Amino acid sequence: MTSLLSKSAPIALASALAMMPFLAPTAAFAVPAGGYGDLVENVAPAVVYIEVTAAAPATADLPDSLPEALRKRFEQQAPKNAPRGGLGSGFLISEAGQIVTNHHVVDGAQSVQVTLSDGRIFDAEVIGSDPATDIALISIQADAAFPYVSFGSSEEMRVGDEVVAVGNPFGLSSTVTSGIISAKSRDIHAGPYDEFIQTDAAINRGNSGGPLFNNNGDVVGVNTAILSPDGGSVGIGFAVPSDVVQDVVAELGTDGTVTRGWLGVNIRPMSDDVAQVLGFEKSKGAVIEAVSTDSPAAKAGLKKGDIILRFDDTQITALRDLTRSVAAKNPDDAATVTVLRRGKEVTLDVIIGTLAPQKA
Known part of the structure; x- marks a missing residue:
């Protein structure tokens, strides 16, 4: 398991809380009656x-x-x-x-x-x-059918929802831990498509690749990384969301590879100084530092210094918005790119290329 060595909520007034309506807990949001025994037996x-x-x-x-x-x-x-x-x-x-x-x-x-x-x-x-x-x-192959689990929707999971991790930390098979979703859409700089679920369910070395379940026994994530100064669990683990996993697995099952779209630009965030000059409340978009020769971007007329504000219908507020949107396209798909060039918005049509296979 990858060990990451580097990586608050406002306090509400009691008087404000007293004005909020009381919401009775429901079975859907609670630990199953009697614990997770039945769930674990099934999965x-x-x-x-x-x-x-x-x-x-x-x-x-x-x-x-x-x-x-x-x-x-x-x-x-x-x-x-x-x-x-x-x-x-x-x-x-x-x-x-x-x-x-x-x-x-x-x-x-x-x-x-x-x-x-x-x-x-x-x-x-x-x-x-x-x-x-x-x-x-x-x-793996055998004459009889294997037991299996199904994917659930990671998009439908909320911060605070309970989850259960099952895996083999340090070789201790079938270890079960529970916790909640601590955060969603975490970018831990592990790759260009980071969108991790953060959980406090104990995850250690050897849990890598194991499932993260919701209360229905559906897989909502694949446990992948931990934040740990010493290699042990400190209550900060990361799982690849099931919605991402399902798409990747579907492609791997077809031909063993994943095909992603390619634009052909090097990008960086907009600086706060530039945002202030342009009159933006905060930095946004992706600033093009370089355009690859003979790339889809070059053929579409994108230039160094352009600030990409939209890719099709996606507003680009962070670099990964553009990275993911382009990657989700199929080669030869058409897309529109809106850029800020010398203070004016310009919309360009681009035909997406194929991203070369990436190394770990």
């Missing part, structure tokens, strides 16, 4: 333990800043092709044996072994994986 058979054997990194892959003494020690103790092990979690999404996990769990795998909650062990095949969202699809 746990579909959660799997994943063990991976991968090649050790070559000496040439070590950072140049590594002291020579440590480099020599690595050469002596970890030969170039010595296998290394890893572990993670995953969950079955079909009776045919398709399993969702994280890209970083199976990245570079020479072999992948899956253990079910009933103790059965299977060799797995990696169907495909997407470094940009850290989602992978693998599969």
Whole structure:
């Protein structure tokens, strides 16, 4: 699991609270009567333990800043092709044996072994994986149907809603933790399409790729990263939203890859000084720093210094608004881009290209 080493609510007056209507709690928003026992019994058979054997990194892959003494020690103790092990979690999404996990769990795998909650062990095949969202699809085969779980809507989940994580932290299989959704749409700078669900349900190393369930037992996220100074849970975990996962898995299941749109511009945020000069209350849009030669942007007439304000019907308030909107397009789709150029809005038509495969 990725460990992130770097990353308030206003206080309301009691008199104001006294004026608010009292809302009686309902079963839909409460912990299930008697706890999560029934939910876990239903979903746990579909959660799997994943063990991976991968090649050790070559000496040439070590950072140049590594002291020579440590480099020599690595050469002596970890030969170039010595296998290394890893572990993670995953969950079955079909009776045919398709399993969702994280890209970083199976990245570079020479072999992948899956253990079910009933103790059965299977060799797995990696169907495909997407470094940009850290989602992978693998599969196992058997004569009988496998237990599986279904996706729910992450969009419908609210901050404060209860969630349950099931996985294999530190190799402790079928570990269950519970908590709430602490925040949504978190950008933790892990990739260009960050839109993580933040949760305080305990997530540790080995939970990577495991499911985050709502109270109905539907998967609303894939546990992927933690914020931790020491590698342990401090109550800040991140999951890829199920709405994103479903789209990625559908494409991976088709041909093992994910195709995204490409515009061909380098962008940066608008500075506060520029926003003030333009008369905006706050910075917005995406400032074009460079336009790639022979790119869709170049062919459409986009120029360095243009400020992209809208992409089709999407208002661009942050850089990721543009990144996601372009990526969601299919190659050869038509789109309109509205830019601010020398104080005037200009609308241009663009034909979207194909984004080259991305590295982790």
